[in-house]
Amino acid sequence: MIFRLLMLMLCVTMSCSAVEVQVIANKDLSVTSLGSDDLSDFYLGKRKKLPGGGNATVFTNADQDETERFLDKYLDLTPAAFSASWKRMIFTGRGIPPTDAKDDQDMIDIIKRTPGGIGYVATGTKVDGVMVLIISK
């Protein structure tokens, strides 16, 4: 019995830690894939022009855990380093920080109605009306 409980707990833990994030984008985006460096540059406010034309508008998720996973996987940054980077931008007038979506559903809704919109949601979330953006290394 105890063994089964331990196995169950292990499975739950593995399941929780395995929750990944996927990058989504407005369906009218001029590209279907991005390099990870491009994605990083958009999120850090260094670039805004999409390879196929138009401006990228990026959004962050108010869910701190999800944002931490996104930053770790795609930008190789901690939330603190990401925040510090944007503080630098804000207080030197170099840019306006990404807007927070309240949750995954809100993120999808925002991306749907924002031309050039790019965001992220938990893998497995239904992403009707937006496209999953392929991020290459």
Next chain:
Amino acid sequence: MSRYPLLACVPCLLTGAAFAVDTPAVDIHGYVSQGYLNSSKNNYLGDSQGGTFDFNEAAINFQSQLTDDLRVGVQLYARDLDGVGGDQVGIDWAYADYHYRDELGFRVGEVKVARGLYNEYSDLDLANPTVLLPQSVYDERLRDFLTSCYGGSVYGNIPMHEIGSIDYEAFGGSQTIRNDGSVNAFLASGLYNIDGTGATYSTNSASLQSMYGLSVTWNTPLRGLRVNGSFIQFNHLDASGQVSVPTGFGPNASYPVSFEITKGQNVVAGAEYLKGKLRLAGEGTLWNMDTSYSSPLFGGAVPGVTRWAGWYLQAAYQILPKIQLAGTVSAFYENRLNRSGSNFADPRFGYQKSAALTVRFDPVTWVALKAEGAFITGYAQMFNQDNPNGYDGNTLLLSLKATVSF
């Protein structure tokens, strides 16, 4: 930071933001920082012996994205450090930014001075792991001179494919030199007690003809590693004032003094590596300035040259989600051609070396608390007017700072 010329632009910018397009959003952010300095010996960056709270800053900014490519913004800023700034509200930056392409953008107005890796953020406590940026390169005594200039800049990011990308910014313009700012403090230190009887100096007027510069950063293919080089030149920085000499009886005798830097140049080169919780940085800087003092007190003009140099190495690591540790070693040389300081009666006036350890605690994302201990040897960056009784041994400096932002 200029005080008045662009203040008139604030309502124009915000009004423009309100009417240029349908209800544009105005993004508002700000912060307030309060610091504390306490040194075991020698006053540094103020009356630090015995402790001083004369170390604070606050800012509020407004930005609006008028179109996809056009943004305007202004930041009001006040600070005080050893009396410099005096908590007077002025404009830190105020400009229109036209982002034509990622490779080419333009800013017009009062723009930040792009210098080294961190000069543009030197006002911003939140962005830095330490209380004081390494003073060998980011000298607090020069901050109001190096913060911004009114004019414009051209900037961009150029992809280099397999070898990364290049960020560049070229700026040019001028600035208002305050009578009670950095320039005055430097002159007051240089002329302090010049006659051996306690003479003091104050500036009546100061001006700068022009300054311009270029900063280039190579974002290397190794993500997180960037290498920067920057250059600044300024021309005809002039100041005039008077030296007041105690006569021992009646009013002080007053002598006019004029000072000029005909040409000044500064280069900074360095690199930063960010990897997860680790941040490594190192930079070096060189200054060349051709100077001239002129006063009946000296019997005419006294030409001079300034050849400062400095470097630092810094490592910061986030040991816990809300706690970061940073260690910094740095050195500043009054004359890079004589780093031992042997041309001074006391060689310790020829350099200032320090080793510092900082703990930063961010209990929430909008609060940063820092504590820093530094061991300092040498007096090259200390002001004589802050140390009227002379200097003594090495200095332990405790710095604390709390910042709240929104």
